[in-house]
Ligand SMILES: Nc1ncnc2c1ncn2[C@@H]1O[C@H](COP(=O)(O)OP(=O)(O)OP(=O)(O)O)[C@@H](O)[C@H]1O
């Protein structure tokens with residue numbers, strides 16, 4: 008099966024005067040057409056940086072050390088600005104994590120939603136207006152016609168997030184890259200918005216890569232989940248496997264730190280330690296300092312992504328030894 | 335423990351200094367500015383000192399840029415051209431900056447209807463055929479330097495206005511400003527510490543690009559319409575258009591002024607890009 | 622409404638201009654928060670939670686109604702006095718990266734409130750900053766760092782330290798968890814929990830994360846289209862939400878299913894999203910409510926007591942009570 012979008016061995020760093028931050032260290036992932044891929048992992052694990060870098064949207068302080076990003080038979084990292092712009096907004100829609108960055112504060116909301124359709128000459132202005140209104144209505148925004156005339160700062164956080172989503176969806180892209188697209192939404196609106204995305208996936212084979220912290224969201228909508236840590240893939244599993252048979256110690260920790268909803272005041276199980284910033288490319292497993300089951304090999308040797316079953320991979324020495332013993 | 339803006343400017347400068355190309359560009363600009371300011375004293379010959387016996391000479395030690403058909407020293411002419419060009423470029427950019435920033439600030443801060451009117455005006459100016467208008471006015475006034483500065487300044491401010499308004503709107507409704515109000519800071523404190531610095535950096539960067547634009551326009555104008563300053567001032571456009579007539583036999587007449595002009599523009603662009611990276615490193619505003 | 626309340630919001634309405642119309646972002650809301658109490662605020666996106674939070678600390682002024690802090694009506698004091706009162710009222714926002722001054726170090730950010738209010742000598746201030754950093758789980762080593770050198774969770778701690786610098790009594794937390802990952806969320810939550818006892822701090826905790834709200838709050842208020850529709854002690858609300866909107870809110874929580882086949886079907890609340898300008902007559906939720914009756918389309922529902930300190934505004938509940 009050939010992938011629609013594929014990141015190969017991507018490495019991104021932020022060179023500083025004193026020290027360099029190695030944010031992404033050899034990340035590879037692929038999505039097939041019509042698939043919904045979830046990317047989870049804690050703050051600083053390189054989710055945003057890797058996706059932004061793959062679209063050449065990172066700021067000038069970053070450096071792409073190596074890697075390729077294949078989309079539609081082309082390596083996006085080698086594309087010049089102009090052909091890339093043709094692709095962005097039209098074939099690839101992007102929803103940014105940072106609410107402040109996604110919308111132009113000096114431009115009316117409606118104009119921004121119509122922009123991708125007009126810029127890529129997809130339809131006429133009245134048609135674009137109609138489509139934009141439909142989209143905003145579908146996303147559950149009240150008074151869509153009147154919202155058209157407002158500036159972003161007049162919208163509430165969740166309204167802004169939905170406006171941004173409308174911009175990303177306007178040109179009916181083949182691939183949607185969504186970085187935490189529902190963090191500012193209440194549970195009911197979140198459901199509605201996710202159902203719109205799901206509809207688009209079903210109806211016209213839209214592919215989604217969605218970054219999220221919320222395992223509830225990931226497990227309810229994604230076909231497959233990639234777990235990241237230290238700018239690398241730790242585990243990659245079909246959703247059923249992810250829910251029932253995930254093996255990586257970091258994935259286990261992540262699942263354990265969910266806050267239960269019971270109104271009681273039980274202490275929360277967070278993963279020990281806090282997210283690290285890597286000033287050197289990690290030599291062994293990036294998770295080693297916080298892993299409860301680490302042993303010597305984890306410090307010195309980088310675990311390779313081992314295929315455990317069809318559609319299930321994990322990068323962990325413990326797992327590798329356990330499978331070696333069984334098999 | 336308290337690192338602050340002073341050291342941030344320093345950091346910005348360091349980032350700029352790390353960029354070798356930008357530093358070379360800056361050095362080039364400084365050199366040109368010196369030449370422009372003290373051109374009269376530095377020029378090897380008086381302006382329009384013609385030596386008919388040494389007409390159309392190629393570059394040599396006594397005439398590094400060669401001479402034209404009248405035997406005038408090209409280096410001297412180029413230095414005078416630089417003087418005029420930089421005066422216009424600098425002056426007009428300042429005019430555009432002042433007008434544009436004022437309009438943008440008002441638009442971003444004032445009531446909605448004021449904003450509407452000013453933005454209509456700005457959009458109009460943006461689409462305005464400024465080049466033709468400038469050609470006309472400058473033609474009428476024979477390229478008097480004050481008029482040229484005024485006309486270019488007044489046709490090029492729209493970009494500054496848009497940029498400033500956008501920045502003000504962004505910052506004004508930002509959580510940063512709100513958090514300033516929340517700690518009980520006065521409006522002056524907020525304006526000086528939060529709004530101004532955010533706005534300034536981007537404007538500095540943009541200035542370099544407007545200067546490039548104005549200098550190019552001005553050169554084109556005198557090249558295509560022959561509207562340049564009256565003697566003894568001379569513009570690059572005039573030099574170049576004279577050079578094109580003689581280009582076959584005497585390449586230096588064209589290459590020297592064109593080369594100087596292009597190196598000036600490249601230096602400005604390079605410095606602009608350097609400033610962009612140094613002052614606005616997170617400027618990942620997209621598309 | 623008790624007189625000794627730290628914050629008392631009484632029948633507050635706030636409108637914003639919207640073209641030729643005005644929109645009621647907050648409509649006749651009353652609530653109170655006692656010392657060291659935590660009130661959770663949840664509700665539909667755009668229902669006026671952030672606006673209410675800003676009203677509570679005087680960042681916005683109400684059109685009608687009063688906001689009283691420790692017995693002082695914020696609307697009746699001079700702007701200068703209000704600025705001084707800000708010492709007791711602080712807010713932390715969703716995006717710490719946007720709310721901190723990126724041009725100065727972490728320590729200078731925390732110092733700013735002290736400078737603004739001219740508190741202490743330079744040395745005293747620096748010592749205080751050191752203590753605050755430690756208080757929020759950072760170290761003095763983080764002081765010289767620039768904001769963009771820290772992670773999201775660390776930045777949110779800095780934001781909290783900055784808000785704590787003036788020794789506030791009420792902290793409004795507007796979606797402060799949503800930019801953080803699970804384990805950092807947990808850390809920040811337990812930090813807030815901790816501060817509540819050590820600093821006698823009260824919170825107005827606004828969040829879409831119902832688990833987190835339930836974890837931290839003593840009481841929870843639910844908003845829909847600018848109005849409060851239900852409020853109750855946490856345990857009661859989580860166990861048995863009464864208002865149809867609150868029920869929808871809780872039913873829409875996405876929990877990890879046992880398998881792909883057991884997933885929740887994704888449907889929002891059906892029906893038309895009401896306009897905030899032409900508010901529906903009667904109960905604002907009637908356009909989407911599964912229980913809506915004729916009376917709901919005509920008359921505003923009354924507040925009913927449906928349990929111990931548990932109140933909801935809904936005609937269907939009244940019908941149950943009568944029937
Ligand atoms: N502009 C920058 N300069 C220096 N380091 C940076 C920059 N942007 C990101 N980083 C670093 O890169 C790493 C990865 O960051 P990234 O934003 O991708 O994390 P993330 O997984 O998206 O986290 P979150 O869940 O908080 O969004 C972090 O260690 C971060 O500190």
Ligand SMILES: Nc1ncnc2c1ncn2[C@@H]1O[C@H](COP(=O)(O)OP(=O)(O)OP(=O)(O)O)[C@@H](O)[C@H]1O
Nearest residue numbers: 161162163164165637646666667668669670671672
């Ligand atoms: N500065 C403003 N100008 C105009 N309208 C505003 C302004 N601030 C808020 N509003 C409007 O007031 C209403 C309530 O907004 P608010 O931000 O309080 O909602 P919220 O409950 O915090 O929503 P969310 O959960 O999405 O953050 C919205 O309809 C919004 O458009």
Ligand code: SF4
Nearest residue numbers: 904907910917935936
């Ligand atoms: S009052 Fe009527 S419409 Fe409103 S929530 Fe209750 S039953 Fe539904």
Ligand SMILES: [Mg+2]
Nearest residue numbers: 054055056104
């Ligand atoms: Mg991110």
Ligand SMILES: [Mg+2]
Nearest residue numbers: 163164670671
């Ligand atoms: Mg809000």
